[in-house]
Amino acid sequence: MFAILVEIAGEPVPYIAAWPGGHTWALVLTHDVERATGWAELDPVLDLERSHGLRSSWNLVPQRYEIDDDYVRALVAEGFEIGVHGLHHDGRDLESLATVRKRLPAIRDAAERWGAVGFRSPAMHRHPEWMPLLGFDYDSSCPDTDPFEPQAGGCCTWLPFFNQDMVELPVTLTQDHTLFVILRHNDEAEWVRKAEFLRKRGGMALLDTHPDYLVDERIFRAYGRFLDRYAQDATAWRALPREINAWWRRRAASHLEPQGAGWQVIGPADGEARVELCDGGGGEQRVRRLQSREAKPMKVWIDIENPPQVQYLLPFREAFQAVGVDTVITARDYGSTVEMLEGLGIEAEVFGGLVGRGKLRKVAAGGLRAFELERFLVRAGKPDVVLAASRPAAMAAWRLGIPSYQIADYEHADVRIARFTDSTILHPEVIDPAVFVRQGVRTDRLIAFKGLKEDLTFAGVDIDAIAPYDIGIVPEHAVRVLFRPPSETSHYYQRASTTMARATLERLAQAGAFVVFSPRDPKQVALLEGLPWRHRPITLTRPVPFVSLLKSVDVVVCSGGTMLREAAYLGIPAYSIFRSEIGAVDRWLEHIGRAKLIATSKDLSSIELTPRGPLDRLDSNPQLLEEIIAIVISPAARTSRLSSRLLKRR
């Protein structure tokens, strides 16, 4: 249908995204308490959810077992939700309209007593035309599809919808009893399969489980593993049914109005709703079709501020050119940035250089660089959009009136400039967007992407074809350790990082490691002095291709930063001695066993000095380059309000 609409409109068709903020899908946990035995078994399930930081909805049967209203109030006060689950759960609550009318007063009485706004029919018995008569804000008695229920069928959608003035929330994951008892499954694989299906398409994963059946250890453990998998998923809106209901009403009461060349949400959902565009196609073909509508080739400005950015921003140059988009590259003369670019044959316009420590100095240098960039771009021809990880670029883009996309994979960096310049932050989905929101960034300026920025760095790189860097003669049995000291000029630098670096080097010296020292600043070689080296370390004094360098060592020890992530991405044992606030990406890499975060000098003994095994690429999102390109060159994106979800829907 959208494909037809796009053809008619002759341009991408806007719509309000299904979920608020930076969320791309919804996960809703609900329970039906069928019998007294279920009511007696609430605590293990509640504790399991509390331990994951989750809350759920509990649908209770008012007249089948004794319910302690004080306990119900305590659950509600704790953030759980209570719904009404029929009256007697005898298979007859919705048997006929006469029965409904007879039982409704007692149902309504329970709803008032518990403050319930939602209804779940026992055994999912339902008559769509009767449900609004029950007087609830929402109903959740209909599966999207379920041929195994006594009332087989389903509403065939995985999104909420209105049934008259009642919101219907479809149950979209198979119920526990159906899955484990009727269909004889043994684990949560089917829940995960469907949840991933819905996650990919931006649907609502609504699960209905029962404490009556969760007493079965097998089902309980499966539920626990399911929660493990999604409790930290930053892309998911983990909401209660009543919250989904309220959002759906705000969304339905809002509309889109043109604003400049884009669209603005008007109504109660403004501030949390996102506008998405559908172009009716998908993938690369879609990108090209959008591009072909441009009267002149689009121009994307890429600003590169430091050596790691050469690695993950430069791949965009060729990729943009492949879809007919021109690029202009600017750079800062910092570290080996310019040398690396020149080595790759890239002619970049260079503005600014090493700034050093001091907030005032940084602000002044950043402002000056922004001014120079703006002046250059006015002269050279205004680009359509900027892609960078650079505050001066964001400021210049704001002055030029063009959209700015900033890649950020460390959430504790200062994002005030991005906020003031109305930049859109592209961040890995493992980062909780709430961290940015707390810094004042609007939710519609946040786009979570699957994977890591290292997916950009290694896009199209044939690791096997690259020879290891020649680090000279390595003493026999010595383990090769690449060591990267902290950046002492970053605004999040703490002196403790340098102390920790020195302690780490001392430990490596004592253990007889062969250290390859990669300083960020030549002065940092002082860290090597006066230590009991068994094997004299070598210091890198010129830029070395990073893959080649990483392949030449057994272990990488870094004070945070890109090198740690690149090593972890390639499966090289990676240790972080970063003493500032740890980012979500590093925590995630540790969680999946690809990095180890060393908190204190006492833990330095946990660095394992052994020869490494073969490389093992992570490839967390091989399509990331293409996905970000689609975001950046989308016409609507250039008018600023867009999320990545459309682009993931292929």
Add this chain to the structure above:
Amino acid sequence: MFVSSRRLTFLDYFRTPYQVARPVTGSGIEQLKARAGGAALLWPIAGTASPAVAATVQGADGETGIPIFASVVSDDIAESLLGERSGRWSPARTVVGAHGEPLAAIWHGEDGSVFLPFDPDEVIVNYWSERYTQIARGPHARRFRQELMAFYYRLRPLLPRSLQIWLRRHPSPAGPLRHASTNSSS
């Protein structure tokens, strides 16, 4: 962005901007156009078509298709309706019945317009309301099934648990439910 001859559930649902402007004269056809003009999406007004049926809009490859449950207008009626409009029209996609028999077609106009032989709102609402079960089985079969279910629940306290589970493991005949299931997960 669009102008429609009546409210459209699909656009309301996705909050896609459009205005409603009733046509001055009735033509038996509803339409949605871009505000800038050009091609249009057309469909028959309510009452033009026969009672709702289970059908499938065939895919471009003739194999895969989208199941729909709605009233559809035959090609004869479509030609007659489209004949009142300018430009040439030709059938582009076939709509087949439950047994694969051709029922109607989606028509394309030379200006890029598209004519659906059914009301898109009706398709959506028949899914949401599960009316498709009634359309596929017929109202009598549905009523019989409801009565059977009521009987089952009265009898259930007497049935052994193993029998109850056996009955659940042998669900109702696929037919429209398979249609729905396919649609929902594809």
